[in-house]
Amino acid sequence: MRDQVLTVYGVPEEVVTDQGVQFMSGEFANFLKSSGIKHCPTSPFHPASDGLTERYNRTLMNALRCFTEEKPENWTEYIQSCVFAYRSSKQQSTGYSPFELLKARTPRMGIDVCPLHSVNNHDDLLEEAFRIASRIRPVARENIKKSQEKSKKNYDKANHVEATPVKEKDFVMWLRPAPVAGGGSQKLKPPFQGPYLVESVSDKTARISDQTGRCQIVNVDQLKITKVDDPHLGVLRKRGRPRKSGGGCDNLPATLRDIR
Numbered sequence: 001m002r003d004q005v006l007t008v009y010g011v012p013e014e015v016v017t018d019q020g021v022q023f024m025s026g027e028f029a030n031f032l033k034s035s036g037i038k039h040c041p042t043s044p045f046h047p048a049s050d051g052l053t054e055r056y057n058r059t060l061m062n063a064l065r066c067f068t069e070e071k072p073e074n075w076t077e078y079i080q081s082c083v084f085a086y087r088s089s090k091q092q093s094t095g096y097s098p099f100e101l102l103k104a105r106t107p108r109m110g111i112d113v114c115p116l117h118s119v120n121n122h123d124d125l126l127e128e129a130f131r132i133a134s135r136i137r138p139v140a141r142e143n144i145k146k147s148q149e150k151s152k153k154n155y156d157k158a159n160h161v162e163a164t165p166v167k168e169k170d171f172v173m174w175l176r177p178a179p180v181a182g183g184g185s186q187k188l189k190p191p192f193q194g195p196y197l198v199e200s201v202s203d204k205t206a207r208i209s210d211q212t213g214r215c216q217i218v219n220v221d222q223l224k225i226t227k228v229d230d231p232h233l234g235v236l237r238k239r240g241r242p243r244k245s246g247g248g249c250d251n252l253p254a255t256l257r258d259i260r
Contacts, residue, residue, distance in 0.1 A: 006035065014038035018050060043205055043219035045176050059086060093147035094140040101140055104133035166206055166220050171195040174208065175222040194234045195226050210236040 005012070015032065017023040019041050032039050042049035063082040068075045087099045088107045099107045166172060173192035196208040199215060206223060209215045211233035 002031075011035055012037060014040050016040045016042065016050060016053075018042050019044045041217070043217060043222070046219040046222060049219060056086075093144050095143045096140050101133075101137060104130070166198060166201055166223050166225060168198055168200055170198045171226050171228055172198055172206075172208065172223040173226050174218060175224070192224070195228055196233060196236070198223075208236075210234055212236075 001015075015037055017039070022028065023039075023041065029039065047054050060079075060082055063085065064075050064078060067078040067082070084107075088097050088109070090097050094101065097106070171194075173194040174196060175191060176193050196210055199207040199209050201207075201220065204220055205217050206220050207215055207217050208223075212235060214236045216236050
């Protein structure tokens with residue numbers, strides 16, 4: 001990140017990542033803290049939390065398939081061309097290409113035969129770039145805002161989205177398949193784990209804790225309220241592969257065996 005992002009584009013105010021072990025490590029946290037960067041991890045097991053990246057990956061994969069249909073192993077030969085095609089394409093959400101928004105000019109393509117616009121000196125070139133950037137970037141932000149509002153309205157309408165009823169101090173079950181040990185089938189495992197205690201709730205995420213005090217930030221769409229008279233909180237498993245054991249329902253936490 002230091003060599004390919006900070007030294008090329010400068011230090012960002014915040015960075016969004018998934019909760020992979022490389023991003024949740026103490027070394028990465030210290031690096032971000034020393035650089036003055038805010039870390040915004042997405043909710044685990046919820047790809048929609050990082051929808052822009054997931055959608056970009058799908059677009060890139062579709063483009064690569066056009067070149068690697070006969071020899072998929074040669075995908076590395078075409079990735080830079082596909083990425084440049086994406087960067088230089090006009091986006092419906094912004095009205096401009098990513099290249100234009102970053103460089104404040106349109107990219108010169110291989111098929112262009114017109115001479116480049118000439119300027120007298122570098123100061124004029126820099127001033128022109130600032131002028132273009134100050135004109136197109138506010139328009140792009142407004143277009144993105146309108147596009148996001150439209151997408152949210154359509155999604156909420158299609159999925160009948162309602163305000164989350166989850167509140168602080170509620171006991172909830174978390175929609176996350178139980179870890180499979182010994183090569184067992186995931187399909188036979190309970191879909192929900194818990195119960196867990198809700199420590200706090202924001203717009204679309206909640207902070208839940210287990211009996212050991214370990215906390216996890218999850219998406220509220222994955223939670224359902226449960227009523228328990230004598231709550232025995234479940235345990236939030238650390239990230240990584242589950243330990244091998246004999247398998248079977250007898251090895252599940254007691255709370256999971258009770259809700260089979």
